[in-house]
Amino acid sequence: MTIDLENICKSYGDLKVLENFNLEIENDHSYVITGDSGKGKTTLIRILLDLEKPDSGRVHLMGDYKYPYLNAGVVFQEDRLCEDISAVQNVVIVNKKNSVKVAEEELKKLLPGDCIYKPVRELSGGMKRRVAIVRACSIPSDMLILDEPFTGLDQENKEKAIEYIRQKQGRNPLLITAHDAEGLEFCREIKL
Amino acid sequence: MGKLVRKTGIAILWLVIWQLLAVIVHNKILLAGPVETAGALARMTSEPEFWDSISQSYAHIMLGIFIGIVLGVVLSLLAHRYAIISELLSPLVTALKAIPVASFIILILIWIGSENVATVVVGLVVFPITYVGMENGFTAADDKLLEMAHVYRMPGFNQFRFIYLPSLIPSITAAISLAVPMGFKSGVAAEVIGQPLLSMGNGLYKAKIYLDTGDVFAWTFVIVLISWVTEKLILLILSLFKKGGRTK
Numbered sequence: 339m340t341i342d343l344e345n346i347c348k349s350y351g352d353l354k355v356l357e358n359f360n361l362e363i364e365n366d367h368s369y370v371i372t373g374d375s376g377k378g379k380t381t382l383i384r385i386l387l388d389l390e391k392p393d394s395g396r397v398h399l400m401g402d403y404k405y406p407y408l409n410a411g412v413v414f415q416e417d418r419l420c421e422d423i424s425a426v427q428n429v430v431i432v433n434k435k436n437s438v439k440v441a442e443e444e445l446k447k448l449l450p451g452d453c454i455y456k457p458v459r460e461l462s463g464g465m466k467r468r469v470a471i472v473r474a475c476s477i478p479s480d481m482l483i484l485d486e487p488f489t490g491l492d493q494e495n496k497e498k499a500i501e502y503i504r505q506k507q508g509r510n511p512l513l514i515t516a517h518d519a520e521g522l523e524f525c526r527e528i529k530l
Numbered sequence: 531m532g533k534l535v536r537k538t539g540i541a542i543l544w545l546v547i548w549q550l551l552a553v554i555v556h557n558k559i560l561l562a563g564p565v566e567t568a569g570a571l572a573r574m575t576s577e578p579e580f581w582d583s584i585s586q587s588y589a590h591i592m593l594g595i596f597i598g599i600v601l602g603v604v605l606s607l608l609a610h611r612y613a614i615i616s617e618l619l620s621p622l623v624t625a626l627k628a629i630p631v632a633s634f635i636i637l638i639l640i641w642i643g644s645e646n647v648a649t650v651v652v653g654l655v656v657f658p659i660t661y662v663g664m665e666n667g668f669t670a671a672d673d674k675l676l677e678m679a680h681v682y683r684m685p686g687f688n689q690f691r692f693i694y695l696p697s698l699i700p701s702i703t704a705a706i707s708l709a710v711p712m713g714f715k716s717g718v719a720a721e722v723i724g725q726p727l728l729s730m731g732n733g734l735y736k737a738k739i740y741l742d743t744g745d746v747f748a749w750t751f752v753i754v755l756i757s758w759v760t761e762k763l764i765l766l767i768l769s770l771f772k773k774g775g776r777t778k
Contacts, residue, residue, distance in 0.1 A: 387681055410681070418678040420692045431688040432679075477682060 346395035373530030379515035411474035421459040475506035562744035570744035591717035594652025602660025644724035663705025667698035714757035
């Protein structure tokens with residue numbers, strides 16, 4: 339699968355966020371988009387997911403792609419978890435194919451086993467972030483898109499998370515946004 | 531405990547003020563005191579007619595509340611799903627909210643007579659309250675979670691259960707605690723005007739004809755009590771439902 343971002347422009351009022359941005363996203367490749375806050379990292383992801391329209395330019399889902407939309411596992415800038423239910427349930431509800439058993443196994447790879455049945459509101463910020471990462475990797479998807487996935491994670495957990503993501507990525511493309519590319523040397527860096 | 535003592539004290543104080551006023555006015559027709567009211571209540575409850583009136587009225591009003599809530603919930607779900615239904619219903623709901631209950635009562639009396647006037651009027655009063663409450667619940671659902679659900683193509687039922695329901699439950703609870711007392715008030719008003727035999731409204735009306743203010747107070751007390759108990763019961767059932775939803 340190839341996704342072609344072609345001459346994407348987006349501005350909010352007078353503020354130009356993206357100007358003639360081009361990127362070709364291919365299988366077997368990983369990309370990290372770096373840049374300070376307000377440089378358009380999240381905007382780029384939203385355009386990629388068709389949540390926002392670019393002012394000009396196009397997103398092509400190339401080849402004989404089977405969906406009219408990009409079927410991606412996503413970590414948003416915010417955790418966007420259902421706070422009243424457990425981590426396991428958060429993973430299970432997003433896709434018909436997700437099972438309690440698998441969700442449990444996957445969550446335990448990044449989180450202590452005793453917290454995965456607690457309501458998510460009782461978890462720390464870093465734990466919620468990891469739940470969001472596992473959820474993104476849990477659905478059958480064609481791409482992983484992670485918007486600052488390591489916010490609130492210490493070095494050790496960040497490394498574990500990267501290893502986990504790499505393993506779940508398979509041959510699919512991976513797109514991460516981050517303040518810097520530290521620990522993400524396997525990715526092609528795109529500076530905004 | 532201290533709070534309970536204070537509340538009881540306040541209640542007794544008002545009863546004493548009421549009794550004092552009754553003594554000062556010294557006219558049973560203008561103002562019946564708590565003692566006369568209690569007396570009237572004791573006399574009324576010993577008559578089988580009283581219990582028949584309550585059960586008849588209760589059945590009619592509850593049926594109206596039930597129909598109103600079911601209509602409100604079902605139509606709001608449809609309106610949420612199909613924008614055209616929402617647009618179609620919008621002027622109707624606005625009209626139902628604006629029309630005075632007295633106008634409903636008169637119209638229903640003309641159309642279907644007095645037998646079921648309370649049920650229909652209560653339904654018409656409860657429906658828009660429930661419908662608007664549900665609408666508010668849908669609007670209150672977390673946009674960010676909905677966007678997440680969209681991106682993940684989360685199954686529709688799960689979206690409803692885990693994203694909409696948590697915001698619908700508080701809205702529908704608020705709507706019901708408003709709708710039930712409103713239902714009883716409008717139902718009894720319909721009975722007072724429509725005069726179906728053996729009803730709480732008919733009891734009130736008779737008390738008025740005989741200028742029996744003690745009976746009016748006693749009936750009022752009974753209606754308020756029944757409405758209050760019903761509201762609490764329904765909210766209790768809803769809270770059990772909510773707890774059930776919390777568990778795995």
